[in-house]
Amino acid sequence: MNWCILIPLLVGFICAILGYLLGKYLGKEENEKIDVDVWKNKVAKLESDLKACKERHDLIPFNASEAKAIFGRKIRENDLTVIEGIGPKIEELFNNQGVKTWKELSEMSVQKCQQVLDDGGERFKIHNPGTWPEQAKMAYEGNWKELLEWQDELKGGK
Known part of the structure; x- marks a missing residue:
């Protein structure tokens, strides 16, 4: 077997695995940041809607x-x-x-x-x-x- 072919294949395989793992790890942090921002925006919108609803419906309790x-x-x-x-x-x-x-x-x-x-x-x-x-x-x-x-x-x- 020709070692000249095996060494570049092995190096390529190792680089592929490292690239995958790094991408997964770094991408996860970015996705988590995006998820946090999305949830913060949703919470802010819901709080705003609740405030507007309360202002619009100064409810008097029904007896x-x-x-x-x-x-x-x-x-x-x-x-x-x-x-x-x-x-x-x-x-x-x-x-x-x-x-x-x-x-x-x-x-x-x-x-x-x-x-x-x-x-x-x-x-x-x-x-x-x-x-x-x-x-x-x-x-x-x-x-x-x-x-x-x-x-x-x-x-x-x-």
């Missing part, structure tokens, strides 16, 4: 037992049908427009409420949403007694 005691029936949180003049079909119209909470409804203008009704078709145009945002605000803030007293004065959401 179901208090609502039940005053209304005499079980009240689900953000049930828009609690508002005098809103039934299941109108609630569905608002939900389809992205309005799913008392807070969201309380922040709408009466004109926007009317637009949702108008977009629902002729059968909904007869409803008067003039008090709905105010009623929703009372529900959101947990002013159940005042809401019930006001609703007793209202007729058909007017």
Whole structure:
């Protein structure tokens, strides 16, 4: 056998193994650094989202037992049908427009409420949403007694 061929093959094989091991070791450190940076970015984004969510939803806790005691029936949180003049079909119209909470409804203008009704078709145009945002605000803030007293004065959401 010719040693002249064997020595370059052996040196090439050793260099290949060393290159592989060095690449794996050095690449691992770089990948770990990239992974840490990726996770730091993800955590920062989640913290930012959480902060924005908290600012957007200054939540007032819902007290179901208090609502039940005053209304005499079980009240689900953000049930828009609690508002005098809103039934299941109108609630569905608002939900389809992205309005799913008392807070969201309380922040709408009466004109926007009317637009949702108008977009629902002729059968909904007869409803008067003039008090709905105010009623929703009372529900959101947990002013159940005042809401019930006001609703007793209202007729058909007017």
